[in-house]
Amino acid sequence: MRITVSGPPGSGTTSLAKYLVKKHNFSLISAGEVFRGLAAERNMELADFGRLAEVDESVDRMIDARQKEIGEARDNIIIEGRLAGHMIDNADIRIWVAASVECRSVRISDREEIDPQTAVELTIEREDCEAGRYHKYYNIDINDLTPYDLVINSEVWGVDEIGAIVDAAIAGLKE
Helix, strand or coil: CEEEEECCCCCCHHHHHHHHHHHHCCEEEEHHHHHHHHHHHCCCCHHHHHHHHHHCCHHHHHHHHHHHHHHHHCCCEEEECCCHHHHCCCCCEEEEEECCHHHHHHHHHHHHCCCHHHHHHHHHHHHHHHHHHHHHHHCCCCCCCCCCCEEEECCCCCHHHHHHHHHHHHHHHHC
């Protein structure tokens, strides 16, 4: 089984992906972790690394191609990343995790230990930057949710409740 978990920064995609890995003993590939790792290797903030990716498309293309290759080749895998639902052609379930920019910015502020207003500004800048790149590189409108089987609001439910919804979807496919 291949499951994609996508959503904007701070929506809870990583938390859901980790829940599913633990619950179902799946493996995980995360574009965000790869992106953050590459930024850290270059001693760059995420926003700065995002701006680099805007002018050097090889950054995104490398991450995306690798994630697609692994995600489509393996079974029992969670593919977590903003584009995963658009890019993994043979996914069994495509999930989009949604939350308002205000909610997500609070989570990002706590996670990255920055003030909430800075988190809002950086989140909006990052999303605009990514949306432009996705459209330019792949002609993907990241706000088009039609590829997704499930769209779940993480402001309404926590990871255990969202996980239970996805668990039911998985069980339904196995029947």
